[in-house]
Amino acid sequence: MVVYNFKKMQPVPTAEELVDIVLSRTQRKTPTVIRPGFNINRIRGFYMRKVKFTQQTASERLGQIIADFPRLNDIHPFYADLMNVLYDRDHYKLALGQLNTAKTIIDSVARDYVKLLKYGDSLYRCKQLKRAALGRMATVLKKHKASLAYLEEVRKHLSRLPALDPNTRTLICTGYPNVGKSSFLNKVTRANVDVQPYAFTTKALYVGHMDYQYMRWQVVDTPGLLDTPLEGKNTIEMQAITALAHLQSAVLFFIDISEECGFTIDQQCALFRNISPLFANKQLVVVCNKTDVRPWEELSGEVQAEIEGMVAEVGNNATLMKMSVKSEDGVMTVRNEACDRLLQQRVDQKLSRKKVDGVLNRLTVVRPAPRDGAPRRTFIPESVLAKRDGTAMDTDVKKRTEKDRMWENGGPGVYKPDYREHWTQLREDGWRHDAVPEIMDGKNIADFIDPEIEARLNELELEEEQLLEEERLNPLQEDELDEETLGLHKAIKDKTGLLQQRRRRDRSMNASHMPRTNTRGRGPKLQQMQKDLEEAGLPTEGILTRAARQARASKAGRDSADERGRSRKRDRRDDEGDDEHAMETDDPQSNKRVRRTRSASAAARERSLARDRSVLGMRTEGDAKKMAAKAAKEVRRKMAKDRRSGIADRSNGPKLQKHLIAGKMGLGTRRWR
Numbered sequence: 001m002v003v004y005n006f007k008k009m010q011p012v013p014t015a016e017e018l019v020d021i022v023l024s025r026t027q028r029k030t031p032t033v034i035r036p037g038f039n040i041n042r043i044r045g046f047y048m049r050k051v052k053f054t055q056q057t058a059s060e061r062l063g064q065i066i067a068d069f070p071r072l073n074d075i076h077p078f079y080a081d082l083m084n085v086l087y088d089r090d091h092y093k094l095a096l097g098q099l100n101t102a103k104t105i106i107d108s109v110a111r112d113y114v115k116l117l118k119y120g121d122s123l124y125r126c127k128q129l130k131r132a133a134l135g136r137m138a139t140v141l142k143k144h145k146a147s148l149a150y151l152e153e154v155r156k157h158l159s160r161l162p163a164l165d166p167n168t169r170t171l172i173c174t175g176y177p178n179v180g181k182s183s184f185l186n187k188v189t190r191a192n193v194d195v196q197p198y199a200f201t202t203k204a205l206y207v208g209h210m211d212y213q214y215m216r217w218q219v220v221d222t223p224g225l226l227d228t229p230l231e232g233k234n235t236i237e238m239q240a241i242t243a244l245a246h247l248q249s250a251v252l253f254f255i256d257i258s259e260e261c262g263f264t265i266d267q268q269c270a271l272f273r274n275i276s277p278l279f280a281n282k283q284l285v286v287v288c289n290k291t292d293v294r295p296w297e298e299l300s301g302e303v304q305a306e307i308e309g310m311v312a313e314v315g316n317n318a319t320l321m322k323m324s325v326k327s328e329d330g331v332m333t334v335r336n337e338a339c340d341r342l343l344q345q346r347v348d349q350k351l352s353r354k355k356v357d358g359v360l361n362r363l364t365v366v367r368p369a370p371r372d373g374a375p376r377r378t379f380i381p382e383s384v385l386a387k388r389d390g391t392a393m394d395t396d397v398k399k400r401t402e403k404d405r406m407w408e409n410g411g412p413g414v415y416k417p418d419y420r421e422h423w424t425q426l427r428e429d430g431w432r433h434d435a436v437p438e439i440m441d442g443k444n445i446a447d448f449i450d451p452e453i454e455a456r457l458n459e460l461e462l463e464e465e466q467l468l469e470e471e472r473l474n475p476l477q478e479d480e481l482d483e484e485t486l487g488l489h490k491a492i493k494d495k496t497g498l499l500q501q502r503r504r505r506d507r508s509m510n511a512s513h514m515p516r517t518n519t520r521g522r523g524p525k526l527q528q529m530q531k532d533l534e535e536a537g538l539p540t541e542g543i544l545t546r547a548a549r550q551a552r553a554s555k556a557g558r559d560s561a562d563e564r565g566r567s568r569k570r571d572r573r574d575d576e577g578d579d580e581h582a583m584e585t586d587d588p589q590s591n592k593r594v595r596r597t598r599s600a601s602a603a604a605r606e607r608s609l610a611r612d613r614s615v616l617g618m619r620t621e622g623d624a625k626k627m628a629a630k631a632a633k634e635v636r637r638k639m640a641k642d643r644r645s646g647i648a649d650r651s652n653g654p655k656l657q658k659h660l661i662a663g664k665m666g667l668g669t670r671r672w673r
Helices: 015-029 040-068 077-087 089-117 123-143 145-159 181-188 235-246 265-274 301-314 331-351 354-361 382-389 402-408 429-433 453-473 483-508 526-535 543-566 572-576 600-607 621-641
Strands: 170-175 206-212 215-221 250-256 283-289 318-322 582-587 592-597
Touching (some): 015 040, 015 123, 040 089, 040 123, 040 145, 077 089, 089 123, 170 181, 170 331, 181 206, 181 215, 181 250, 206 331, 250 265, 265 301, 301 318, 318 331, 331 354, 483 526, 526 543
Parallel strands (some): 170 215, 170 250, 250 283, 283 318
Antiparallel strands (some): 206 215, 582 592
């Protein structure tokens, strides 16, 4: 489990980028239109809002940067000292402190200028105060250019640190450069660390993970160490010292007995004694590597005694082992020994704590005491004893299982086991395969079955067969209908079929249907309508007479309308000889002129004069005046909206600058720009 994840830290912008972020967000998220004619309180609030929003945005960004970086006093000592080695604790704290001071200064500047804006007496004064406030805030941010750049570099380096958990099971590899630490890490874990034949290939901490006894382990490869005082070690070596000092782990100290690393065995032993205080309270495994080049037996007795004595100086927590990473001889043995030692140490530490006593007090081991003097020996079945002794009968006969029966009777899906074979609780064995009664509403269905239901069913089937036979021998006669009724019935069926075919045809057409019944000359014919009604058996008397009368009336109406359109004024003399608005028409049957009377409304329509179209729909002259005034008011409103003095005014006033209306849209809408 990784305790610290530095990869989630947000990038730190530069001073110029931070100023652009703050000012552009203020421009996008606050109103941008203000006029000198507005109320002074509205003008003050407009600029006060901009100052407060700028201060809030700058404080949020600086606070986010400060909160993302870890506090050295709150994190694990290993990470605290590692950051001190890599980035200098004082410089790191100073940079964060400067940003915190800048945040406080920005809050103070905004507070002071908001107070001054409350006394602004014009738009110009308020605007200048706002401009001064935003300028001072931008200046404060630009002064911390170096701190922001330094923190961005620290963030990049922190994100590249290995995901190392200081509290889990850990193995640390240490020793001189080029003694086989990285090769061992590549062998026992899934890591892929660069291995080269020269010194100081590893310049930082590398972590690999492995599984041992169903637990996750991490193996840390440290940079090589030299036998120099602690004050003279560089940043690369101090990373290894930090890991050895703060991680509760098992330490693997590598010694190159072939001396191919460029350092003698005496120098390696001197380094061991120099850093031996870091091995306190840790399990130590001294690994003699590269035995494939120079076996342990080829070393002189003095060298062997020196190495063994060096290990003995540490105490019981140290052990000496040999291996060869290249030939993989003893690699897994060294790994298992180090893991077992570390596990045993962690168990001993947990048992030595006070919490163990509290847990043991809640555990009780029960030991039953004999209630009487009767001997109670262990009972072992005779079959088990016979099988132990080898005297059991038929030991080679295999018991037939249900699976064997399945394969003998067709296999899965074909064979169905008899589960009722194991029903041994029945009073009689004959009941085992009886049908299980079906219960409904607490009653047995079998109690309601008629025992003679089969006989009755047979009788019903026989009766049905007899009826079918009689119907076949004596078919039913159709109802006697007269020829007229049959003909009418056939005509109706034919007409219905024709209409259905026409409807299906119309539905299949991919076009809109236009009604044409009212179109002149395309409606149903009068003779066809009369014929259809006669075929349907409906009366048709008087249809022709009524249709002719309606046609003459409609033609007379069209002629009178044409006459009204040709002349707006009628001659008064035309009406003097009329007798109750009578007119003469020709009778086609008698060839005589017949006087027909017209209604008074028709005559009145002919005498009426056409009205002015501008006052159509107005009841009185007052309504017309109101409508004219309303139209004039609408024209004046449109001109006032465009700031025009009249219809001929074509002047264009000043518009907003592009930087005031351009930019990315935020979460708001256009009315907030």
